Amino acid sequence: MLGMVFTEFVEMVESAFSSELADAMLVAAKLPHGGSYTAVGYYPHEEIVRLVAALARLTGEPAEGLVQAFGRHLLKVFSTAHPAFFASKVNAFDLLACVDAEIHREVRKLYPDSQLPTIEVIGRDAQSITLQYRSPRSMEALALGLIEGTGLHYGTPLTITQSKARDADDTTLFHVALTE
Numbered sequence: 001m002l003g004m005v006f007t008e009f010v011e012m013v014e015s016a017f018s019s020e021l022a023d024a025m026l027v028a029a030k031l032p033h034g035g036s037y038t039a040v041g042y043y044p045h046e047e048i049v050r051l052v053a054a055l056a057r058l059t060g061e062p063a064e065g066l067v068q069a070f071g072r073h074l075l076k077v078f079s080t081a082h083p084a085f086f087a088s089k090v091n092a093f094d095l096l097a098c099v100d101a102e103i104h105r106e107v108r109k110l111y112p113d114s115q116l117p118t119i120e121v122i123g124r125d126a127q128s129i130t131l132q133y134r135s136p137r138s139m140e141a142l143a144l145g146l147i148e149g150t151g152l153h154y155g156t157p158l159t160i161t162q163s164k165a166r167d168a169d170d171t172t173l174f175h176v177a178l179t180e
């Protein structure tokens with residue numbers, strides 16, 4: 001996993017909780033390198049799982065909710081770093097529809113070893129979009145937070161329903177609708 005995911009995660013913990021708690025999390029996760037991440041390095045995916053588990057233990061909050069909050073945080077980081085790109089999409093559905101073909105495609109060009117999910121659009125109308133998320137890393141809580149963050153960015157209240165695709169363990173469907 002790309003180092004910036006880890007550096008952003010640690011920063012979120014520092015600002016949402018405290019730098020003492022972020023340090024305690026890094027110690028509790030017992031990482032081989034002691035938790036010194038560089039943004040352009042690559043680290044095993046298990047390390048984010050260990051950090052989240054350590055944070056959940058230290059705060060008493062459920063791991064899924066922490067990852068979801070991290071997704072919302074990450075979307076804010078991305079939209080601050082690439083404002084023109086976000087401005088070029090008129091609404092949340094347009095942004096969500098281009099993750100695979102535009103956003104992650106660019107990410108892959110810049111970071112050939114990045115590990116990205118597929119986010120396929122399997123349905124869309126004026127009121128909703130249905131996305132099929134597939135990843136061996138099963139980070140649906142992160143996807144959910146990123147989708148929520150997208151709604152917040154465009155100021156569009158979204159109702160997001162998550163379901164498992166039949167016979168496909170690594171696949172989750174997100175039905176994202178304008179809140180009535």
Ligand code: HEM
Pocket residue numbers: 001002005078079082095096099103104107113114115116117119135136137138139140142143146147150
């Ligand atoms: C401008 C917006 C975005 C940027 C720049 C971006 C970039 C990235 C980067 C750099 C990673 C880490 C790759 C790695 O660790 O090797 C990543 C992972 C991921 N992205 Fe995006 N992303 C964006 C929007 C989104 C959106 C809107 C979604 C959800 C619909 C999404 C879903 C995910 C998920 C779930 C992962 C974790 C890896 C996995 O599930 O296998 N991303 N993205």
